[in-house]
Amino acid sequence: MDLNHIEARIQEELTHTLASIDNTCRQLSQSAVQSSDCCDTADQLQHHYQLNTIIGRLNARAKALSIAKAKLSLDDYGYCQACGDDIEPARLAFDVTCTHCISCQTKKEMNQHLYR
Numbered sequence: 445m446d447l448n449h450i451e452a453r454i455q456e457e458l459t460h461t462l463a464s465i466d467n468t469c470r471q472l473s474q475s476a477v478q479s480s481d482c483c484d485t486a487d488q489l490q491h492h493y494q495l496n497t498i499i500g501r502l503n504a505r506a507k508a509l510s511i512a513k514a515k516l517s518l519d520d521y522g523y524c525q526a527c528g529d530d531i532e533p534a535r536l537a538f539d540v541t542c543t544h545c546i547s548c549q550t551k552k553e554m555n556q557h558l559y560r
């Protein structure tokens with residue numbers, strides 16, 4: 445596994461994600477509810493809600509990327525959080541923030557479905 449390549453990918457995506465957060469927060473502050481027309485207000489509230497949802501997702505992604513970056517610097521990257529085995533390189537190539545090997549991820553998702 446080429447860790448330098450992964451580190452570059454993490455850094456690139458993190459920079460991009462943080463810029464998107466900035467951009468979305470700016471949109472949010474510019475779209476303050478001002479109109480007295482109730483239909484406009486409903487549209488604006490809907491728009492606010494969507495922007496907040498996007499910001500929430502971007503923040504979660506930035507956090508996952510920061511954790512992956514920290515793990516890389518601690519030489520703790522690429523190991524499953526649950527069983528400690530190596531995470532399959534193909535999984536990490538697909539998503540650099542993967543924290544579980546395929547079998548633990550499957551178990552985790554099955555549990556989430558069971559207890560939902």
Ligand SMILES: [Zn+2]
Pocket residue numbers: 524525526527528529544545546547548549
């Ligand atoms: Zn595992």
